[in-house]
Amino acid sequence: MPYVNIKITREGATAEQKAALIKGVTDLLATVLDKNPATTFVVIDEVAREDSGIGGLPVEEYRRKIKAQT
Amino acid sequence: MPYVNIKITREGATAEQKAALIKGVTDLLATVLDKNPATTFVVIDEVAREDSGIGGLPVEEYRRKIKAQT
Amino acid sequence: MPYVNIKITREGATAEQKAALIKGVTDLLATVLDKNPATTFVVIDEVAREDSGIGGLPVEEYRRKIKAQT
Amino acid sequence: MPYVNIKITREGATAEQKAALIKGVTDLLATVLDKNPATTFVVIDEVAREDSGIGGLPVEEYRRKIKAQT
Amino acid sequence: MPYVNIKITREGATAEQKAALIKGVTDLLATVLDKNPATTFVVIDEVAREDSGIGGLPVEEYRRKIKAQT
Amino acid sequence: MPYVNIKITREGATAEQKAALIKGVTDLLATVLDKNPATTFVVIDEVAREDSGIGGLPVEEYRRKIKAQT
Numbered sequence: 285m286p287y288v289n290i291k292i293t294r295e296g297a298t299a300e301q302k303a304a305l306i307k308g309v310t311d312l313l314a315t316v317l318d319k320n321p322a323t324t325f326v327v328i329d330e331v332a333r334e335d336s337g338i339g340g341l342p343v344e345e346y347r348r349k350i351k352a353q354t
Numbered sequence: 355m356p357y358v359n360i361k362i363t364r365e366g367a368t369a370e371q372k373a374a375l376i377k378g379v380t381d382l383l384a385t386v387l388d389k390n391p392a393t394t395f396v397v398i399d400e401v402a403r404e405d406s407g408i409g410g411l412p413v414e415e416y417r418r419k420i421k422a423q424t
Numbered sequence: 425m426p427y428v429n430i431k432i433t434r435e436g437a438t439a440e441q442k443a444a445l446i447k448g449v450t451d452l453l454a455t456v457l458d459k460n461p462a463t464t465f466v467v468i469d470e471v472a473r474e475d476s477g478i479g480g481l482p483v484e485e486y487r488r489k490i491k492a493q494t
Numbered sequence: 495m496p497y498v499n500i501k502i503t504r505e506g507a508t509a510e511q512k513a514a515l516i517k518g519v520t521d522l523l524a525t526v527l528d529k530n531p532a533t534t535f536v537v538i539d540e541v542a543r544e545d546s547g548i549g550g551l552p553v554e555e556y557r558r559k560i561k562a563q564t
Numbered sequence: 565m566p567y568v569n570i571k572i573t574r575e576g577a578t579a580e581q582k583a584a585l586i587k588g589v590t591d592l593l594a595t596v597l598d599k600n601p602a603t604t605f606v607v608i609d610e611v612a613r614e615d616s617g618i619g620g621l622p623v624e625e626y627r628r629k630i631k632a633q634t
Numbered sequence: 635m636p637y638v639n640i641k642i643t644r645e646g647a648t649a650e651q652k653a654a655l656i657k658g659v660t661d662l663l664a665t666v667l668d669k670n671p672a673t674t675f676v677v678i679d680e681v682a683r684e685d686s687g688i689g690g691l692p693v694e695e696y697r698r699k700i701k702a703q704t
Contacts, residue, residue, distance in 0.1 A: 285501065285502060285503050285541065285546050285548070285553060285605065285607075286500060286501060286502045286503075287500075287501040287567055287605055287607065288498065288499070288500050288501070288519075289498070289499045290496060290497075290498050290519075290523075291397060291495065291496060291497040291498070292495060292496045292523070292527065292529065293495050293496075297527055299684045299692070301526050301527055302684050302685060302687075302692065303684075303687070303691070303692050303695075304526045305522065305523070305526055305527075306687030306690060306691065306692060307687075307690045307691070308519075308522040308525075308526065309498075309500075309518075309519055309522060310687070310689070310690035311690065312515065312518040312519060312522065313500075313502070313515070315518075316511050316514045316515055316518065317502065317507055317511055317515075319502065321689050321690045322688075322689050323548060323605075323688075324688065324689070324690070325565065325567055325603075325605055325686070325687070325688050326686065326687040326688070327565075327567065327641060327681055327685065327686050328685040328686070329681075329685070330685070331397055331399075331495065334369045334372050334373075335372060335397060335398040335399070335400070336395070336396065336397050336398070336495050337373070337376030337377075337380070337395070337396040338392075338393075338394065338395050338396070338495070338533060339380070339391050339392050339394070340376060340377045340380035340381065340391045340394070341373070341376065341377070342369070342372065342373050342376060343495060345373075355431065355432060355433050355471065355476050355478070355483060355535065355537075356430060356431060356432045356433075357430075357431040357497055357535055357537065358428065358429070358430050358431070358449075359428070359429045360426060360427075360428050360449075360453075361425060361426060361427040361428070361677060362425060362426045362453070362457065362459065363425050363426075367457055371456050371457055374452075374456045375452065375453070375456055375457075378449075378452040378455075378456065379428075379430075379448075379449055379452060382445065382448040382449060382452065383430075383432070383445070385448075386441050386444045386445055386448065387432065387437055387441055387445075389432065393478060393535075395495065395497055395533075395535055397495075397497065401425065401677055401679075404649045404652050404653075405652060405677060405678040405679070405680070406425050406675070406676065406677050406678070407653070407656030407657075407660070407675070407676040408425070408463060408672075408673075408674065408675050408676070409660070409671050409672050409674070410656060410657045410660035410661065410671045410674070411653070411656065411657070412649070412652065412653050412656060413425060415653075425675065425677075427637055427675055427677065431537060439614045439622070442614050442615060442622065443614075443617070443621070443622050443625075446617030446620060446621065446622060447617075447620045447621070450617070450619070450620035451620065461619050461620045462618075462619050463618075463675075464618065464619070464620070465616070465617070465618050465635065465637055465673075465675055466616065466617040466618070467571060467611055467615060467616050467635075467637065468615040468616070469611075469615070470615070471537055471539075474509045474512050474513075475512060475537060475538040475539070475540070476535070476536065476537050476538070477513070477516030477517075477520070477535070477536040478532075478533075478534065478535050478536070479520070479531050479532050479534070480516060480517045480520035480521065480531045480534070481513070481516065481517070482509070482512065482513050482516060485513075501607060541607055541608075541609075544579045544582050544583075545582060545607060545608040545609070545610070546605070546606065546607050546608070547583070547586030547587075547590070547605070547606040548602075548603075548604065548605050548606070549590070549601050549602050549604070550586060550587045550590035550591065550601045550604070551583070551586065551587070552579070552582065552583050552586060555583075565641060565642060565643050565681065565686050565688070565693060566640060566641060566642045566643075567640075567641040568638065568639070568640050568641070568659075569638070569639045570636060570637075570638050570659075570663075571635065571636060571637040571638070572635060572636045572663070572667065572669065573635050573636075577667055581666050581667055584666045585662065585663070585666055585667075588659075588662040588665075588666065589638075589640075589658075589659055589662060592655065592658040592659060592662065593640075593642070593655070595658075596651050596654045596655055596658065597642065597647055597651055597655075599642065603688060611635065616635050618635070618673060623635060
């Protein structure tokens with residue numbers, strides 16, 4: 285512990301960006317709560333767009349709708 | 355919030371069926387608990403059959419066993 | 425399978441409302457994907473308000489901010 | 495999306511510290527992946543010490559053992 | 565990694581039983597997949613009975629129904 | 635219930651090894667807590683190496699670093 289799970293839609297995050305997330309959140313826990321990086325675990329899940337939703341819609345459809353409103 | 359995670363075995367659910375799950379569960383939370391759809395997130399995970407188990411057996415084997423008993 | 429996890433902020437959901445969520449999401453999976461209710465598991469997590477955030481803010485602060493804007 | 499779940503052992507994290515985690519991880523996702531804070535959800539779970547383990551031991555026992563070795 | 569999350573209904577599991585789960589699942593991963601216990605994390609969640617369901621019913625109601633049938 | 639989620643890095647675990655994990659953890663819950671195998675669910679997630687981290691580093695880099703130190 286700590287254990288951090290980050291779920292993002294799959295849109296081409298690179299290995300470098302994922303490494304930056306892992307480092308960033310581990311540093312955050314060390315800074316804010318003095319948590320030991322050696323026992324801080326991070327798992328990133330990339331979720332296909334059709335597999336995630338918000339506002340009752342698949343994420344892509346939701347984005348189109350929001351865009352159309354603005 | 356709310357956040358809903360639905361895990362199903364991977365057996366060919368279509369994008370339309372997934373959209374129906376996203377809409378259905380978002381509506382359910384609005385109806386039962388008056389939760390705001392705009393901040394209701396849904397993530398669907400399709401799990402390979404060999405990666406899920408019940409009754410101490412991988413899911414497919416479990417189904418075969420149940421079928422054989424009936 | 426399926427397994428459904430519903431996370432909501434803790435704001436007094438009753439046992440009846442929780443039962444309605446369990447029934448509703450189980451029915452939804454049976455209707456949309458023909459999933460067997462006998463092997464559909466649901467877990468509801470009530471999350472303390474200070475433990476959930478959106479828009480970079482704890483949920484309550486976020487709501488106040490949104491309200492102030494409208 | 496994104497959705498972030500942070501699990502820490504329960505050891506007196508304050509509401510301010512939790513707010514700092516929520517802000518920090520939301521900023522991180524905006525900086526690294528240009529994710530929209532308005533749709534970034536964070537859930538913090540505090541886990542009782544007897545409910546988490548590492549190295550095959552409950553977390554407290556594990557800490558004692560590591561300390562004794564050093 | 566590995567990370568293991570065990571969810572059980574809250575029915576009085578003792579600290580000793582939880583320690584046995586932590587040890588057992590860590591040993592299992594070492595035996596089956598040669599995973600390093602030093603980086604094997606386990607989190608146990610006890611779920612209130614009204615917060616978990618199966619067969620479209622809260623868990624307790626489900627048990628009563630099954631019992632009545634047999 | 636119970637529900638068990640096992641996350642491991644993706645490194646070629648076979649279907650037989652996964653079946654052994656499913657059986658092992660189901661037996662463990664039956665032995666320690668007298669949990670019914672018929673309602674014990676297991677989900678295994680294999681996580682790509684770049685998607686998991688420890689010590690602030692992606693898992694592979696972390697292993698290289700540990701190896702270099704010993």
